[in-house]
Amino acid sequence: MDAADRARARAAESHDTAALAGAPIRVRDAAGSQVAWFVPLVAGEALAGFVELLPDLTHRRTSWFGSPPGSPHGCPPAAWWTDPEVVSQRAAATLRPDETAGTPYLSFDTAPDRLAWAVPVDGPGGPRTIFVAGEAVWSGPAVSGPG
Amino acid sequence: MAPLDPKNARRVAGVELNALGLAGVLPLDRLGGAEVSAEATPVHDIDGEVLFYRLPVVRGRERLGAVDIAVQPALGEPLLAWADGLAWDPDALVGQAREQAYRRRHKVEQSDEARFVAFSYPKLAVQFLRDGEEVVMLELFTWAPVPPAEPGDRKPLEPANFERWSLLKELPPRTRKARSTLYDKRLAAIDKLEYRLTAHLLDPDAWREILVYKLVDTRQLRYSLRSSYHTPCYELRGQETNVWCVGASSQMLLDFYRYEYTQDRLAQELGLGTKANPNGLPYSQVGHVVTALESLTSNGLDVTMVTNPGFATFRTEIRANRPLISFVPGHSRTVAGYTETLLPILASGPSRGLLVYDPWPPNAGVITKWENFATQTYQYAYTAKVGTI
Numbered sequence: 001m002d003a004a005d006r007a008r009a010r011a012a013e014s015h016d017t018a019a020l021a022g023a024p025i026r027v028r029d030a031a032g033s034q035v036a037w038f039v040p041l042v043a044g045e046a047l048a049g050f051v052e053l054l055p056d057l058t059h060r061r062t063s064w065f066g067s068p069p070g071s072p073h074g075c076p077p078a079a080w081w082t083d084p085e086v087v088s089q090r091a092a093a094t095l096r097p098d099e100t101a102g103t104p105y106l107s108f109d110t111a112p113d114r115l116a117w118a119v120p121v122d123g124p125g126g127p128r129t130i131f132v133a134g135e136a137v138w139s140g141p142a143v144s145g146p147g
Numbered sequence: 148m149a150p151l152d153p154k155n156a157r158r159v160a161g162v163e164l165n166a167l168g169l170a171g172v173l174p175l176d177r178l179g180g181a182e183v184s185a186e187a188t189p190v191h192d193i194d195g196e197v198l199f200y201r202l203p204v205v206r207g208r209e210r211l212g213a214v215d216i217a218v219q220p221a222l223g224e225p226l227l228a229w230a231d232g233l234a235w236d237p238d239a240l241v242g243q244a245r246e247q248a249y250r251r252r253h254k255v256e257q258s259d260e261a262r263f264v265a266f267s268y269p270k271l272a273v274q275f276l277r278d279g280e281e282v283v284m285l286e287l288f289t290w291a292p293v294p295p296a297e298p299g300d301r302k303p304l305e306p307a308n309f310e311r312w313s314l315l316k317e318l319p320p321r322t323r324k325a326r327s328t329l330y331d332k333r334l335a336a337i338d339k340l341e342y343r344l345t346a347h348l349l350d351p352d353a354w355r356e357i358l359v360y361k362l363v364d365t366r367q368l369r370y371s372l373r374s375s376y377h378t379p380c381y382e383l384r385g386q387e388t389n390v391w392c393v394g395a396s397s398q399m400l401l402d403f404y405r406y407e408y409t410q411d412r413l414a415q416e417l418g419l420g421t422k423a424n425p426n427g428l429p430y431s432q433v434g435h436v437v438t439a440l441e442s443l444t445s446n447g448l449d450v451t452m453v454t455n456p457g458f459a460t461f462r463t464e465i466r467a468n469r470p471l472i473s474f475v476p477g478h479s480r481t482v483a484g485y486t487e488t489l490l491p492i493l494a495s496g497p498s499r500g501l502l503v504y505d506p507w508p509p510n511a512g513v514i515t516k517w518e519n520f521a522t523q524t525y526q527y528a529y530t531a532k533v534g535t536i
Contacts, residue, residue, distance in 0.1 A: 049513065060522045063505065063513035076511065109389065111477025114507055131389070133508035138389045146479040147390035147427030 004037075011039035011051035014062045019048040022082060025106045027052075027115065030129070036060065038106055038115065040082050046075035047082070052115075076134050084117070090137050091119040091130040099123030101130070109133075110143045151225070151334075153187035156200040156216040161347040162337050163226040164204070164214060166358050168351030173229065178349040181206040183214065185347075188237045190263045190271065192219075193296075193313040198265050199227055203235045204349070210234040221318055223326035225334055228269070237263065240287065244273035247290035253283040266293050267306055268314040284311070367484025367502050368403065372468050381470060381483040383504045385512035386410070390427040392479040394419050395506030396472045397440060399481045400531055403470050406444055416443055428479075436472065436529055448531045456528035458499055458520055461485050464530050472529040473503070480505040482528075486517055 001009070007024040019041035027036040037053040041064075049064035066074040079086045087104040095101060099121050107118035109131045116133040130139045151159065160183045167173040187200040199217045203210055213235035215227040241261045248255040255261075258275035264284060266272045272293050274284040284293040286309075293311050301307075303317040318326075340357055370380040382402060386395035387410045394413040401408055411422060416439045420426040428435070433452065440450045453460050456473075462485050464471050471482045484502030500517025507513070 054522060058522060059519050061503070061515045061518040063503075063515040065511060065513055074511070111475070113475055113478040113480075113505070114389075116508070133389075134511055136389060136509035143390055143427040143477060145428045145430045145432070146474050146477060147392050 007037040007039055007053055007057060010053055010057045010059070011037075011041075014051045014059050015041060015049070019043045021051070022078070024053075025082065027106050027108065027112075029107065030118070035108075035112055038081075040078060042078045043075070045077055045079075047078040047080065048075055050081070080134050081117075087117040087119065087132045090132045090135075091121070094130060094137050094139065095121065096123060096125065099125075104132070107131075109138075110147070114143075114147070150197075151200070151216065151218050153185070153189075153200055156187050156218070157183050157185055157202055158346045159225050159334070159337055160202050160204075160214045160216050161349065162340065162354075162358075163216075164229065164349055165346075165351045165354040167229070168349065169355060169358055177211070177231075178204075178351065181211055181349040183347040183349070186237075187216075188235070188263060189218075190215075190265050191274075192268075192315050193264060193266060193311050194315065196315060198222065198268070198314065201235055201237075201263075210236070217330065219315060220327035220330035221315060221323045223329050225330065225337070241273055244285050244287075244290065245275075247285055248275065248283055251283075251292070253292075255282055258282045263287075265314065266311040267309075364488075365484070365486035366465050368465065368468055368470055379484075381504060383512045383514055384410075384506060385508070385510045386506035387510060388422060388425040389509050390425050391419055392506050393417055393428045393436065393472075395512070396479045396481050397436065397443075399504055399506070400470050400472055400529075401440070401443065404444070404448060404531070404533065406447075408443060413439075413443075433474065433527055440529070440531060447534055449534045450529055450531045453528045453530060454526070456525050458485070458487070460528055460530070461501055462487070467532075469530065469532060470504075471531075473501075473525060474527040474529075476524055476526060478505075478507065480507075480515075484516075 004024045008021050011021045022040040022042045024037045024039045026034045027038050029035050034055050039051040040047055041049040047065060051062045052060040054060055065076060084104045088101060091101050102120035104117045104119045108114050109116050116131040119130040119132060121128050121130055128139055130137060164178060168178045181204050184203040184205050187202045189197045190199050190201055192198045197218045199215045201213050201215050204212050204214055212229060212231045213233045214229050217225050217227050245255055255275045258277045260276040262274050264272050264274045266284060271287045272284045275282040286293055296311050306312045367379050368381045384395045384398045386392050391410055391414060394410045394417060397413050398408060398410055414420060417428060419428060437450045437452050440448055461471060461482050465485050473480050473482050481504045482501050483504050486500045488498040499520040501520060503515040503518045505513050505515055
């Protein structure tokens, strides 16, 4: 059983719904170090929620989209949070002229609680990072306080 | 904590066995209708201290097994063992030991006391004493005399095959301390349970409410404190920009008290810019949340900022049916419930958790049920209380 399988098995212990634990994704900081596992909880095409585990598989949180939690109402499509291709397409829409986007990786903006996909970008204005969290796309200076 | 006496050992045994029955570790049909007998047999350490009590579990005249309940905290857990099918009859065993001793010409007729001793824990023996001095000690069932202690330089907890030694003496101090802490915690948690006088009766179903609900102390916000007929009452708001977590958190808290504000309006009050040009709340302005919320409610809410809040802060507020804003490094959310496992035997998952209404990700938010309290850094909490009208 490899690390991702263990993370998936551990995540399955952290919820008792019909949602299925999908393939775990490593959450990395800007330097590439793993800070967590993101285990999607998938209900059909929707992302019902996710389990976040520390690298040693300690449970950090189990979070739910939708209202009430676990219902399909208000849940984003799972691909928004699990498919790098979808993330790349969203980021591409905000690229400036002559900028090129690198490979997206699941990360966070400033603080681990602000989970987002990071898309490294290079261009005439220098390197920057575009963040994508569901439908939200942004780029800018790091937040200095709670945000 | 005072050492367990036989009466309390019987009570603890009842709780532990009922819990094992509820957890499915012991079959309900095996235990149902049985009871822990009041005949607690003390089992001593070599040095004379009572290590544990062994109590038979009976149904009518049928002996179903025996349960060992620790008296010494250094043993780590109150429940040491359940011996299924063991017909524990101490008087008969002492009788057998006495007979074997006669045969071997030990002068047990001169003894004035016979007791059970864990001579090499968990191996047991019957020890005959006269004026406090040992006449002979025979291993249970083999009836072989246990040899006297030999001075030696062996390592602690590595006894020879048939040797008397003291568990209490040989446990390393650190292990002893750690185990004692666990034992005391568990006993304290058991003491917190609402007992019936009949705790020794084994009827796991009757204990479902006490053990399942009391082992997990959990609560979330409701319309009022009359939780029996009010459903959970709290709503999630996603932050409308990538830096308006404080605005969204304030909105959730104010919504609970029926103050309706848009995030644009809250951003104006909190100094978070505009939707077109938003900014986060600088750390130098964290105190401003208090004045903004009080101002927006015309002081209808009395808001307090708590630095480095502990679990008790969250628990106290939720028990009073009040949500909190919680700042963690770089982010703000609200807390609308908690869960706390009082005894680990029936529970899985985090032992302390918070129900977090998190405005992240933007325009969506998530409800986190539960956040492991041990893995998060809680910088500030904002409590809000309705002022006297």
